[in-house]
Amino acid sequence: MTFTTHVPGVTVLAQVPQTAESILTPEAISFLALLHRTFEPTRQTLLHARVQRQAALDAGEIPDFLPHTAHIREDPTWQGAPPAPGLVDRRVEITGPVDRKMVINALNCGALTFMADFEDSSSPTWSNMLNGQVNLRDAVRRNISFKGPNGKQYKLKSSGPIATLIVRPRGWHMDEAHFLVDGKPISASLFDFGLYFFHNARASLDAGFGPYFYLPKMESHLEARLWNDAFCLAQDTLSIPRGTIRGTVLIETILAALEMDEIIWELRQHSSGLNCGRWDYIFSVIKKFRARPEYVLPDRKDVTMATPFMASYVNLLIRTCHRRGVHAMGGMAAQIPIKNDAKANAEALDKVRKDKEREARAGHDGTWVAHPDLVPIAKDIFDQVMPAAHQLHIRREDVTVRSLDLLSTHTEGSITEAGVRANTSVGLTYMESWLQGAGCVPIHHLMEDAATAEISRSQLWQWVKHGSRTAEGRQITKAWVEQILEEETDKIKKSLGADRFSAGRWERAREYMRGCIGGEAYPEFLTTLCYPDLCEPVASAQGRSRL
Template identity: 40%
Template sequence: MILKIRVRGGGRVVLDRELGNPAGSTPAMVPVGVELSPSPQGLEEEYGTLFTPASLLFLHQLVTEFDNEVDQVLQLRVSRKAHLDASGDLPAFSRATSHIRDDPSWTVLPVPPRLQRRHVDVGDMAPCDTERLLHALRSPAQGLQIDFDDGNCPTFYNQIKGISNVCKVVHNQFPDIPALPQVPVLMLRPRAWNMVEHNMLVNGREVPGPLFDFGLLMFHCGKALYNSESGPFFYLSKVESFMEARLWNNIFLWAQHQLQLPRGSIKATVLIENVLATFEMEEILYELREHSAGLNCGIWDYSASFVNKFGHRGDFLLPDRSKYVNMEKRFLRSYMDLLVQTCHRRGALATGGMAAPLLPPARDSPAHRTVLANVTRLKLLEIQAGVDGFMVYDLRLIEPMQKLFQQHTGGENQLHRVREDVTVTPEDLLCMPAGGVTLHGLQYNIGVGILFIHAWLSGKGHFFYRGQVEDSATAEISRSQVWQWILHQARLEDSQRVVSRSLVVQLTQEVMKELTEVTACQTVRAAERLQTAAEMFLEVVLKRDFPEFLTSYLNLDHTFLSSQREEEASVALLSKL
């Protein structure tokens, strides 16, 4: 195996010769044009372990094989949005795929035993946070959502650290952590299709973020996960159509062949986070029927997708989420009921969203009891709807929620509940809840949006605010609502003031006083970062055209890219002290 490396101007490592095939297969001569940024300071060992000649070849082949198809599904998103805008049409169940929905004979393959009774996963588990990861691995949770997407900030440092930590768990390299079969099952969540990896180029183009994450995780962990009967299992984020599911299925087939794993080894849960995907859930399961672990329903990314697709239409003005938007509303309850019915009809597992509240530390306090009661009430609604599991963020919620499942399901999944009582129409799915806009809701959305951008500039993908965890999903709905309310000149219930550009700017200045205390800005640099976050938030919500994804917008912004380097340098310095 021959590998020649040279360093080009700009600091990228360039692999420009030829490598043999990975996984012990017959060597073949393949051209390699990979450019890779140098190791983040402090991660030289992890970097060297992950980026071997064989793994780089695997990544090169993976990206070369599927890069054009990634472009095609992203172009399909643009064309569908353009059609909806130009025609004024609304989504519906497609006649072209009715034969799939009308055929009662097909089901997904049964999932492995470790997925059959997975009631409570831990969500927003950014794997670069080693301390929290190890704590969760020792918890009684049945699964961990190893999140490179919503709860993670994709700096190069975080990606390398996170993937390396997953490899260490899989290969039992952490002291005092049991081997794979004895720890919660790892549900690996690569970035979504809208994200790119700036630090690696293949054939002169930046690599799609999900291919970077999936490729390294599969190459280094796939066989070990399979041999221990613990995977490889994935969450697939922000899938919008069955064509995207078909692309993932082709990627799975390719990776299994390359790594000499049996067909169907990979199992994936698709997160239905977009309103268009709701009309194609059966088709999505059908495309992934050899590899499906089911579907997942959330609330905030899904709600934000309405603004994304229809936000300029007055009929789709989404009211104050803190007061009028919850899973009891018709459009969300219909979505959850249809998801459960669809999954169970096809033998797939249906999972619910994440409980974001944090339990107050004093267990006997009224505040603690109130939070636990609210979480219990909302999660009981999901159990009664027929879900087979859901997520929590606070590890202290694991056992109470497992007991809740035990009480109402006997500890089993609910696949037997096919929900024949459910009939969901397009009107049910597209019915916006009644309600208006409150001053509190507007201020809350502003605060969440600014704090999320501030967290990203600090190299973090989630943060805590007013008693619960917030991540990119809540940031998406927050900035989406502010943008939409300005566009439609919504009026505040409290005072009948119009939500205007000037009002949002004024309220941002007022909210910043609270946020300065929340973020404990004790240095000039910290205060400047918070101010930058506020300016970026205003830039996003005041734009004429709606940025499709906040994370994409930030990931391409020079402010975030320069802050990455600053944060990684700071982490490296601290590690030496």
């Protein structure tokens, strides 16, 4: 049984938490329905184009800069939007999920901005997505607080600046299965964006900043055009001036890297730059060229920012952004403090310092961290290298990047049994946590999210598909990887104990891992593969409420 809302054509297939009833108001639902009805046909066309492009790559196509948009790339005169209030200085950005405690701590931690993430570091349960909207609404109005299970109180600073809020909605490939418009699930992107914008556009302007967004997982400038069209309609509908919204695009796919100029062009009045989404970028290279043995990569730890295709990607991004007057943001430091091992902690923090110094000296205007303790480290390095608010004056005219440079994946490094086991353990552990509703997981002293789990399972698939050999001389076969999966699962079971293991979702996570590491069918995203497990079953749900 389903329950319709008071808005014609809109059905909610899950109970709405009482805390979120003020989010899913009839007016907000009508706004979401407008976005869906206007843009869903275009979204589906673009998703179909992804499938066609993948088929061409599987058949041997070598992607290149687009010839029909050369006039955009070659025109030196056009610019993106100037930096918006709260986005002039972005030297350190912290990222994390949208749970209430995280939002408070991130806004207070001393970072210049906070990317509140509905995507890779959040598990998209219905309650996570709705309560995340509640948390951000309260944060914009600075009346957010939280009492922990131990009685500790969390609240925003009573005075002084807090981080500028930027929201990352889910990518175009994801649906919000609990919210139907005319019998079809709404785009998760438009659901996340629409609810935040509807409730917070004016309030954020009153607070001195604007409705700002990070835009993930795009594969073409036409997908950026769809975002721009959604921005224009949203602003017009709520009588917000066009250009108020700003979007920073994460360059997380190899195909988007070939269309950086075009992506900024499509978002011109709404553009606040590009970001090096390094982990998803590595995942994209594996995924897009998965059928081709020349693109097999070594252990994840050996694919660094000094690897030729990664260095070319960074240099092109900085040059492109600064030529167009918008920020070029650096990537994530995934390390987290190691409290019980001083030597290991010092080594981890040294890696962070070297990474952030590389970014600052390359010309980035800011960087990402995943843990509050890394904020002062990153800030100190950028303060030394970048005394002004940004480095837009560093044009990087020394850079010339060809399409083949972006595809130059040969690198020093090897595939090892330790790497096979690490990928198996990370993928399994992350997927179990995701199925439990947590999308940001500390594993082996790194903050892992969906992107790093995607690399882990994709490398296993790639190595099996092409019969790669380890440095120890063993061929990687489906049977061997499945054996390692059983062994790593048994290790986890022994460490947790049978009762805790059974109380988790380990068996289900193992089932999913086994199905996507054998070199056969390749799921495009773990998040879409596993999402049905997070959807509340309509038939057995009790106590559903009519809005």
